[in-house]
Amino acid sequence: xxxxxxxxxxxxxxIVIALWVGWQLTFEKSDTKKTxxxxxxxxVIPYRNEQxxxxxxxESILAQDYxxxxxxxxxVDDHSTDSSASIMDExxxxxxxxxxxxxxxxxxxxxxxxxxxxxxxxxxxIVTTDADCTHSTEWISSIASCFNSDQTVMAIGGVRINSxxxxxxxxxxxxxxxxxxxxxxxxxxxxxxxxxxxxxAFRKKAFLDVxxxxxxxxxxxxxxxxxxxxxxxxxxxxxxxMSEQTSVVTTQPSATLSSFIxxxxxxxxxxxxxxxxxxxxxxxFVLLFQLTYVLLPIAGWCHWxxxxxxxxxxxxxxxxxxxxxxxxxxxxxxxWRWIPFLILQLVYPxxxxxxxxxxxxxxxxxxxxxx
Numbered sequence: 001x002x003x004x005x006x007x008x009x010x011x012x013x014x015i016v017i018a019l020w021v022g023w024q025l026t027f028e029k030s031d032t033k034k035t036x037x038x039x040x041x042x043x044v045i046p047y048r049n050e051q052x053x054x055x056x057x058x059e060s061i062l063a064q065d066y067x068x069x070x071x072x073x074x075x076v077d078d079h080s081t082d083s084s085a086s087i088m089d090e091x092x093x094x095x096x097x098x099x100x101x102x103x104x105x106x107x108x109x110x111x112x113x114x115x116x117x118x119x120x121x122x123x124x125x126i127v128t129t130d131a132d133c134t135h136s137t138e139w140i141s142s143i144a145s146c147f148n149s150d151q152t153v154m155a156i157g158g159v160r161i162n163s164x165x166x167x168x169x170x171x172x173x174x175x176x177x178x179x180x181x182x183x184x185x186x187x188x189x190x191x192x193x194x195x196x197x198x199x200x201a202f203r204k205k206a207f208l209d210v211x212x213x214x215x216x217x218x219x220x221x222x223x224x225x226x227x228x229x230x231x232x233x234x235x236x237x238x239x240x241x242m243s244e245q246t247s248v249v250t251t252q253p254s255a256t257l258s259s260f261i262x263x264x265x266x267x268x269x270x271x272x273x274x275x276x277x278x279x280x281x282x283x284x285f286v287l288l289f290q291l292t293y294v295l296l297p298i299a300g301w302c303h304w305x306x307x308x309x310x311x312x313x314x315x316x317x318x319x320x321x322x323x324x325x326x327x328x329x330x331x332x333x334x335x336w337r338w339i340p341f342l343i344l345q346l347v348y349p350x351x352x353x354x355x356x357x358x359x360x361x362x363x364x365x366x367x368x369x370x371x
Contacts, residue, residue, distance in 0.1 A: 022185030042121035046113030047131035157199030197224035268359035
């Protein structure tokens with residue numbers, strides 16, 4: 001029994017160390033003196049029932065330091081039932097470089113909204129973000145600098161969760177930090193596992209070359225990740241990370257525990273459709289490790305494992321996860337907080353197991369729509 005726990009924990013520790021190394025080397029090798037360029041850019045933003053966020057979203061994009069004559073903003077309405085449409089009409093009337101599109105009847109979902117916006121885009125460099133995000137004034141400039149090489153077809157950016165109020169947002173922000181760290185590190189090893197459509201850029205020509213979202217329209221989420229995998233398969237080495245802090249996007253936390261769980265179930269549901277054997281094995285191992293971690297105190301209590309060895313494994317896990325997450329929070333400009341970290345040490349295994357099981361149902365609600 002002791003051997004089992006040490007093998008599983010040993011593999012997990014090796015993965016965490018490898019992720020930490022990948023993160024460190026990503027920034028050591030990043031080009032800190034990127035040539036500033038101003039290619040023409042189309043920003044495509046799908047939205048549904050975002051009346052509380054559209055004002056701040058559009059204002060943050062209008063405030064970009066990027067030349068206005070080289071920037072196109074396309075917002076695509078996915079059949080909103082609130083006042084989003086009237087809010088967008090006001091912006092379109094005032095700013096000619098903003099386009100408003102709406103999905104036709106019978107066409108629904110984020111992927112179809114994105115596809116419509118990309119198809120309508122006038123420029124080759126496409127930038128996507130979500131309607132509940134805000135951006136630094138240098139966001140688009142920092143993205144554009146990633147495409148100085150013709151070999152680059154996609155750039156993946158960092159996303160932080162706004163944690164300015166309340167304990168729950170702070171816990172969400174730190175939990176999400178682990179996803180960003182994994183994103184960057186696995187990309188360094190040319191084995192990308194995930195990305196986030198809230199901060200993503202790619203060439204329209206490459207998007208069309210790989211067939212866009214074809215084959216994935218009926219999957220509840222994964223517009224970003226499935227596209228990334230197609231790009232990686234077609235253009236080896238053509239995906240880069242946006243390593244400037246000004247490229248980081250801020251998104252809003254889930255307001256309630258129920259909405260948070262619904263979101264994570266939606267995200268987790270795409271793993272069964274993942275074509276990458278490595279990514280699927282990693283997901284299975286993460287679930288196995290969390291089950292093992294939950295059983296570890298029981299094993300110590302029953303003396304299946306000596307108590308001092310239980311303490312040793314927990315302390316090493318604690319130290320290595322801190323070592324991995326702290327530099328990511330620094331890059332994302334999130335203040336490190338110990339209480340959320342300790343809360344996650346206690347609840348994260350149960351959260352991963354629970355979401356993994358619930359995701360098999362594949363029935364969730366999103367923006368007044370059952371998926």
